[in-house]
Amino acid sequence: MVRFENVGMRYGLGPEVLRDISFHLQPGSFHFLTGPTGAGKSSLLKLLALSHRPSRGLITLFNKEVSSLARDDLPAMRRKIGVVFQDFRLLDHLSALENVALPLKIAGAKNSQIYQHVAELLEWVGLGRQVDAKPPTLSGGEKQRVAIARAVINRPQLLIADEPTGSMDAEMGLRLMYLFQELNKIGTTVVVATHDLGLIKRFGNPVMFLKDGMLTTRKQDELPSQFSRDGG
Amino acid sequence: MxxxxxxxxxxxxxxxxxxxxxxxxxxxxxxxxxxxxxxxxxxxxxxxxxxATLTGNLTVEIAFDPTADLDKKVTDAVELLSKTPGVAAARAIEQEETLKLLEPFLGRNAALGDLPIPRLIEVIIDEDSAIDLAALNEKLGEAVAGARLDIHRPWxxxxxxxxxxxxxxxxxxxxxxxxxxxxxxxxxxxxxxxxxxxxxxxxxxxxxxxxxxxxxxxxxxxxxxxxxxxxxxxxxxxxxxxxxxxxxxxxxxxxxxxxxxxxxxxxxxxxxxxxxxxxxxxxxxxxxxxxxxxx
Incomplete structure (x- = not known):
């Protein structure tokens, strides 16, 4: 499903923010990605989401080596990946329904199919009554659920979430994680980047630990009790 | 749209x-x-x-010569032009008509009659005719001394x-x-x-x-x-x-x-x-x- 082999990444001519990253995610697995601030979590997610290219190493997604992909192949690959951004990145002038429908519209689905499907999904994430609401009128948790609905509307094989519970209270965060578990149960590979060590310990899934651009796999009991300001 | x-x-x-x-x-x-x-x-x-205008309309100018019979020269030139294939019409412009053309430049009261004014013939060429104007000019000069075809080309x-x-x-x-x-x-x-x-x-x-x-x-x-x-x-x-x-x-x-x-x-x-x-x-x-x- 996802394979990183000695991957490095830098922005422009700057220093490497990720170094020698190697891991393999099995289809249908559920992983947490954690580490102190500035460890490179967001950069790793950018590589996973095909938003950036690695500066070295090999990334294989869905059995295709990313650096060998032609530009025209990228959209089809990206449609297999759902991304939940930390800052939601919803389009404020579109309604919740239109935001969620966007990936289907872009993929060329018919309007009649789109709207029924989207309405059902919004109902599933608990926003059945806010289909016409614009993002600025929604709470942080509601926006996050719209963002999740948008990420999963195409039934992606890989779901990536960057600090999905960061903008909501503990109860809403838990409900969100149960939503991810539901998606994982139907075969979606899930990677959740989070600072919330309590959440990681509660769910007990495998953890990828990033520090200073290097990745290690840690067991639950090897995690720190909290991240200090200077990292780690 | x-x-x-x-x-x-x-x-x-x-x-x-x-x-x-x-x-x-x-x-x-x-x-x-x-x-x-x-x-x-x-x-x-x-x-x-x-x-179109200047190619279809030509002027034949017969130089002023006080010793020659200008009227005869005009008649000969008109006759020659009328017989030339491709020429639709050839009309001698009367002296009064020529003088009238000069009025705006010289004034109505000028003694125009005393001026050495050339005689003019208006020639209209057939549309779509492939007439050789240089050859016609040469022929005209040989037949009528002092006659010249003004084809307006340089202007x-x-x-x-x-x-x-x-x-x-x-x-x-x-x-x-x-x-x-x-x-x-x-x-x-x-x-x-x-x-x-x-x-x-x-x-x-x-x-x-x-x-x-x-x-x-x-x-x-x-x-x-x-x-x-x-x-x-x-x-x-x-x-x-x-x-x-x-x-x-x-x-x-x-x-x-x-x-x-x-x-x-x-x-x-x-x-x-x-x-x-x-x-x-x-x-x-x-x-x-x-x-x-x-x-």
Whole structure:
């Protein structure tokens, strides 16, 4: 499903923010990605989401080596990946329904199919009554659920979430994680980047630990009790 | 049509302050382009008219000679010309008629009768005739001493050269206007790409192709150009009407009125469509080029 082999990444001519990253995610697995601030979590997610290219190493997604992909192949690959951004990145002038429908519209689905499907999904994430609401009128948790609905509307094989519970209270965060578990149960590979060590310990899934651009796999009991300001 | 020139659904380019004045700039460009087209086609038509008139109408001049019988020379020349294939008519211009032509320059009371004025014959050539004017001139000179065929060619050549030079200038102005329009559009599109970089990234990550994003830009900018071109064209047409009215109100004006002909009118009416297509093509190239530099 996802394979990183000695991957490095830098922005422009700057220093490497990720170094020698190697891991393999099995289809249908559920992983947490954690580490102190500035460890490179967001950069790793950018590589996973095909938003950036690695500066070295090999990334294989869905059995295709990313650096060998032609530009025209990228959209089809990206449609297999759902991304939940930390800052939601919803389009404020579109309604919740239109935001969620966007990936289907872009993929060329018919309007009649789109709207029924989207309405059902919004109902599933608990926003059945806010289909016409614009993002600025929604709470942080509601926006996050719209963002999740948008990420999963195409039934992606890989779901990536960057600090999905960061903008909501503990109860809403838990409900969100149960939503991810539901998606994982139907075969979606899930990677959740989070600072919330309590959440990681509660769910007990495998953890990828990033520090200073290097990745290690840690067991639950090897995690720190909290991240200090200077990292780690 | 609305799909082609419609609003940008996701990018909301309509709300960009940077493109708000683009229609005004395009209107000014189209105004200048329309005037250039007006000049171009009017000159082209004028040159054709001069050529047709001066090629179809010739003058034979018989030099003044106080010792010769000028009337006989005129009769001989008219007879020779009338028998020449390709000549539709040859008419001797009476002395009084010639003197009348000189009146505006010399005054009515001048002693015109004492002047050594040549005798003139008006010759009309058949349309579509392939008459050799040089050979006719030679033949005429041999048959009638002092007779010369004035084919107006040197004067016409100079006028045509002047006309063509002004035409080239007008075409160069058109090219310059096109280039400036393209550059302005490129700047506006690049600003738009920077302003909407975040939404473009989201669209990319949810699977949008470059063409999908480019279409939103090209449709929006083509619409702006088209809507800007219309008032520019209308104002230019009004200015041309005013110019023709002023020229018409002057007696014996040296300036010919603007006369575009059917081709000119079609070119003028196609101008908004052409600028919209040019904008669309330019925007597509710029956006696709810029997106290719992203992943």
């Amino acid at each position: 609305m799909q082609i020139i419609g609003k940008s659904a996701e990018l909301q380019l309509e709300k960009d302050v940077s493109t708000r004045y683009l229609p005004v700039v395009i209107a000014a460009m189209i105004f200048l382009a329309a005037l250039a087209i007006g000049g171009l086609f009017s000159l082209s038509n004028a040159i054709s008219d001069w050529s 016409l050549d100079k006028m045509v050269l002047l006309g063509r030079s002004v035409q080239i200038l007008a075409a160069a102005i058109m090219l310059l206007i096109g280039a400036v329009t393209v550059i302005i559009v490129i700047f506006a599109v690049r600003t738009g790409l920077i302003m909407h970089a975040e939404v473009i990234q989201v669209l990319h990550l949810i699977g949008a192709r470059d063409q999908y994003i480019a279409e939103q830009f090209q449709n929006y900018f083509a619409r702006l150009s088209f809507l800007g071109a219309l008032p520019g064209l209308i104002v230019a047409i009004i200015v041309m009407f005013i110019f023709n009215f002023l020229v018409g109100s002057l007696e014996a004006s040296m300036l010919p009125p603007l006369s575009l002909g059917v081709e000119g009118i079609i070119a003028l009416l196609l101008l908004p469509l052409m600028v919209a297509l040019l904008t669309r093509f330019t925007v597509r190239r710029v956006v696709l080029g810029s997106l290719e530099r992203m992943m």
